[in-house]
Amino acid sequence: MEFSYIIEGGDFSKAGSASSEVKKILKQLNLAPEKIKKIAVAMYEAEVNIVAHAYKGVMEGKIDAEKVFLRFRDEGPGIEDVDKAMQEGFSTASEEVRQMGFGAGMGLPNIRKNSDSLKVSSEVGKGTTVEITSYINN
Amino acid sequence: MSGRNFHHALKILEEVCIGCTHCMKACPTEALRIRQGKAQLMEDRCIDCGRCMEVCPVSAISIEQDDFEDIFKYAVRVALVPSVLIGQFPRHYAARKIYSGILEQGFTHVYEAEHGASLLIRQINQYLEQHADPRPVISSFCPAIVRLIQVRFPSLVENIILLKAPLDIAAISFKKELMERGYDEKEIGIFYVTPCAAKIAAIKSPVGELSSPITGVIKQDDIFNKVYTSFKKEEKSTCIVPEKEQLRAEEMGWSLTGGESRHINGRCLAIDGISNAIEFLEQIENGSVSNFEFIELRACDESCAGGILTTANRFLVSERLQERVLKYNADFKEGKIIDNKSIDRHTEYLVDHIALENIEPRSMMKLDDDMEAAMKKMDSIQKLLGYLPGIDCGACGAPSCKTLAEDIVQKRAKTSDCIFVQNALAVAPGKPDKAEKIWGINRFDKLVP
Ligand SMILES: Nc1ncnc2c1ncn2[C@@H]1O[C@H](COP(=O)(O)OP(=O)(O)OP(=O)(O)O)[C@@H](O)[C@H]1O
Ligand code: SF4
Ligand SMILES: [Mg+2]
Numbered sequence: 001m002e003f004s005y006i007i008e009g010g011d012f013s014k015a016g017s018a019s020s021e022v023k024k025i026l027k028q029l030n031l032a033p034e035k036i037k038k039i040a041v042a043m044y045e046a047e048v049n050i051v052a053h054a055y056k057g058v059m060e061g062k063i064d065a066e067k068v069f070l071r072f073r074d075e076g077p078g079i080e081d082v083d084k085a086m087q088e089g090f091s092t093a094s095e096e097v098r099q100m101g102f103g104a105g106m107g108l109p110n111i112r113k114n115s116d117s118l119k120v121s122s123e124v125g126k127g128t129t130v131e132i133t134s135y136i137n138n
Numbered sequence: 139m140s141g142r143n144f145h146h147a148l149k150i151l152e153e154v155c156i157g158c159t160h161c162m163k164a165c166p167t168e169a170l171r172i173r174q175g176k177a178q179l180m181e182d183r184c185i186d187c188g189r190c191m192e193v194c195p196v197s198a199i200s201i202e203q204d205d206f207e208d209i210f211k212y213a214v215r216v217a218l219v220p221s222v223l224i225g226q227f228p229r230h231y232a233a234r235k236i237y238s239g240i241l242e243q244g245f246t247h248v249y250e251a252e253h254g255a256s257l258l259i260r261q262i263n264q265y266l267e268q269h270a271d272p273r274p275v276i277s278s279f280c281p282a283i284v285r286l287i288q289v290r291f292p293s294l295v296e297n298i299i300l301l302k303a304p305l306d307i308a309a310i311s312f313k314k315e316l317m318e319r320g321y322d323e324k325e326i327g328i329f330y331v332t333p334c335a336a337k338i339a340a341i342k343s344p345v346g347e348l349s350s351p352i353t354g355v356i357k358q359d360d361i362f363n364k365v366y367t368s369f370k371k372e373e374k375s376t377c378i379v380p381e382k383e384q385l386r387a388e389e390m391g392w393s394l395t396g397g398e399s400r401h402i403n404g405r406c407l408a409i410d411g412i413s414n415a416i417e418f419l420e421q422i423e424n425g426s427v428s429n430f431e432f433i434e435l436r437a438c439d440e441s442c443a444g445g446i447l448t449t450a451n452r453f454l455v456s457e458r459l460q461e462r463v464l465k466y467n468a469d470f471k472e473g474k475i476i477d478n479k480s481i482d483r484h485t486e487y488l489v490d491h492i493a494l495e496n497i498e499p500r501s502m503m504k505l506d507d508d509m510e511a512a513m514k515k516m517d518s519i520q521k522l523l524g525y526l527p528g529i530d531c532g533a534c535g536a537p538s539c540k541t542l543a544e545d546i547v548q549k550r551a552k553t554s555d556c557i558f559v560q561n562a563l564a565v566a567p568g569k570p571d572k573a574e575k576i577w578g579i580n581r582f583d584k585l586v587p
Contacts, residue, residue: 016424023423029512030504033293040293041425048426065510100497110425136509 002062007047009076012100018059019044022070029063031136037069038085038114039134045107046072046130053077054128067116070132078124081088086112086120146184147201147338148191149353154198159532160360161190161199166412167289167502170260171545172535178564183502185285185338187412187437188338188446201335201447204354209244212327214316217245217361218309218352219331221252221390222442224462225455226362231369233462239365240331247312251330253481254307254488259401261301262493264433266403270300274422274430275299275408278494280341283415288345291419292499299432300346300494304392305330305337308481310353310491315480327353331361333445346494383479387466394456404431411439417437465565505547516574519543526556527581533557558582 003025005018026036043059046083049058054076059131062069077087086108110116115132122128157175169183177190191199205411209215217240219358224233237248278284287294309328314327330352332338341350343560352365371403391397399406407430409418415435421427438444443459444452469475481488505519508510522543529539536542545551553559558573562582565571574582 001517016421016426018419019424023420024503025516027292027501027503028505028516029509030501030507031509033295033499033501037293037423037425040423044426063513114425128214 001064002060004058004060006055007050007059007072007074009051009053009057009074012051014049015051016044019047022059022061025061025063026066026068031068035134035136038133039070042062042111042118042132042134043070045111046070046132048102049107049130050074050076052102057127064121065136067136068134072130073127074129075127078126078128079120080124081120082120096107103121140155140337144181144184144420145339145343146179146181147186147203147335148179148188148341149185149198150179151203152176152196154196156196156198159537160195162195162532162535162537163255164189164193164322164414165537166286168541169502170535170537171550172532178450182500183289185282185289186335187286188335189412191335192467196353201331201357203338203339203357203360204329206356207362208354209327209329209501211512212249212353213325214321214327215245215250215326216247216312216326217243217331217356218240218249218251218305218312218328220305220358220393220442220499221250221385221462222331222333222393222445222448223331223362225443225458226358226448226450227366229458229461233357233377235369238363239368239485240361243361243364245329247316249308249312249383250385250389251305251308252385252389252392253479254302254304254311255392255397255483256386257485257491258301258304258307258486261489262398262432263403265299265301273458274427276422277432277434278338278346278497279393279398279434280436280438280441281301281345282336282412284345285336285339286412286415286437286496288497288500289502290416291423292503293499294419295497295499297422297463298497302347302492302494304389306347306351307492309560310387311481311484311488313351314484314487318376327354329354331358333358333442333447335446342476345499348495358445359449362449373512382476384466384475384477386477386479388462390459390466394459395436395441397441399432399434402432404428406432406434408434408436410436410441410444413439419533445578454532483537495561505544520545521547522553525553525559527558527577529558529577529581531557 016096023040054074057072057074064109071117084090088109091103097103104105116135117133119131155176157172162170167185168182171178193222224236227236240248278299290575313326338355341355342351344350388401395410396408399408409415409416411508421521437532440452443455505515527537534542536545543549561573
């Protein structure tokens, strides 16, 4: 099955709402609680990254018997050095974003920790695509 | 713990129920439906939080209790009372007077249910040191919250602390104390005076323990009415002096909001009210609040001061308990408190019996055990939602169009249960449709032809 949700950049009051919807779907599909927990963390971080760093984006998902695949595409500033961005503690978050409790530079490392595969591709000045895969039976 | 046998304290009185949908709309776990003009409970979803009872306009939802006369089957009859009970009475009635009033109803002992709290504080702090993961740890105090997590947040079940609530600790301790004083276990009946339905459910079908140390339950409002009436009549002023065992300050305030969290080391938070709790559990599930050590969650506004069986105003109850804490602290400073608690003599035994067994998730959200089947059902739900009007009127007997769609897919309901679908089928083509006058044409152009 497939689904997609729009994510608005800069609107922290709604950050996490797309993830909440998908979480509901995962619960309805009866995925193991530990799996849901990990996917929930990964997609929340990816969603917040669009809210915090990009202008607007979309989460597209595809679930089959084997895996949950989530793709986050955004229009935004892009990431200059993806390898660097993946390091724990690296963040370019603005003071404003930090005051909201984000910007520890833990988002991308957390996504990696909580998924089976993570692919980040980005074009500076255009946008970023984050692809997360979680296998259901492992 | 077989999982199938859920005991619920909340009962729908069919003769009284008018099938009005109030309860169905208020239920946080979508556990109610209307069938044959009456509210019907889905047993495996109900968490006994009591929100339905609160909103019922005709008092058709009641809480069952054990027959009061049952206490007389026991030679030793202990009333295990929550500290919020005192708050039900006007403030000029001293705790001692209230407890002697309870004894006059036929009990041989009154023991406060929070006596286990100071031991529990030490145990929780130790638990946090010994279990580094997962975080945050969630309190097991409120049984409605424990059940909410089981059915709606199965992935957070492992965050619930596996330690018993003070109520159980107090019951175990006092029973042991009485046995050491020479009573036979069979002679002892421990009756909990409950402020809510959730505690009854927890006692009758415990989660995480095989059986409860408590013999029976009595509703707080019932005992209040009995005792208060006897005060009013002033018939007997014998005032039996109850055994003197003082709760400590931290124990008196335990069941109020913040009662647990303020004694736990590290970053903690206290949240009361079921919708606040749900909102926060969502966040915990996202991993966005993982740098908390301990979260206290209570289903009722103002925690147990707002329990469904509370007769007095919840804020006044809370105020009275806080005053009791202040008075205790003042007396303590002046050396007036004799800290002689029987529970302190049983610490070792209690520590050995304080652990809860595993708590099982039992998701109510899953559409099917088999994922492929669940996916098919979800597709059907999406299709149905394309047809249903999205008004969530409840006239179909389900709390929302989405739940009706789920019910249809689960074969608990039919598409034609929707009155708008019925209307669309009934109206002859080209004729004006009354529903459209109210809701506009656009709303219905998607309804099945
Ligand atoms: N969608 C995105 N668009 C643009 N830049 C991004 C995006 N996602 C991440 N980045 C860049 O990568 C950096 C690291 O991201 P990461 O999620 O690890 O940390 P953070 O968002 O800064 O802080 P935290 O996630 O801990 O709140 C960000 O500071 C930002 O510079
Ligand atoms: S907050 Fe207290 S009174 Fe309310 S349901 Fe929970 S335990 Fe019962
Ligand atoms: Mg981030």
